[in-house]
Amino acid sequence: MPPVSPGGRCGCYAAAGLGWVTAVPANLDPPPPHERRRWRLDAAPPTDGWVEFYVHRRDCAQAQCTDRLLTGQEALGRLADPDATLPCPVCRPDRVLTVAS
Numbered sequence: 001m002p003p004v005s006p007g008g009r010c011g012c013y014a015a016a017g018l019g020w021v022t023a024v025p026a027n028l029d030p031p032p033p034h035e036r037r038r039w040r041l042d043a044a045p046p047t048d049g050w051v052e053f054y055v056h057r058r059d060c061a062q063a064q065c066t067d068r069l070l071t072g073q074e075a076l077g078r079l080a081d082p083d084a085t086l087p088c089p090v091c092r093p094d095r096v097l098t099v100a101s
């Protein structure tokens, strides 16, 4: 049984022709909005003891915790339950927060 190979077209040829794609810096292709983690979840201060968490902008100086980052969608989901999570009164993420952010 002869090998089934059409010949003439191979993946190497296409890859060589598209070599310029790999020259585009990765930072020109940001992740889609639902993967951008631009919001920060932090424990609420004792003065707001009735809620458990604050949502901050990522660069807010009031936020203590640096490793609990949220996407816009996650942050909105948190703020949908005001008994548990409030927007930080200093940086007010709710003023600019959208799913696309």
Ligand SMILES: [Zn+2]
Residues within 6 Å of the ligand: 055, 056, 057, 060, 061, 062, 063, 088, 089, 090, 091, 092
């Ligand atoms: Zn804040």
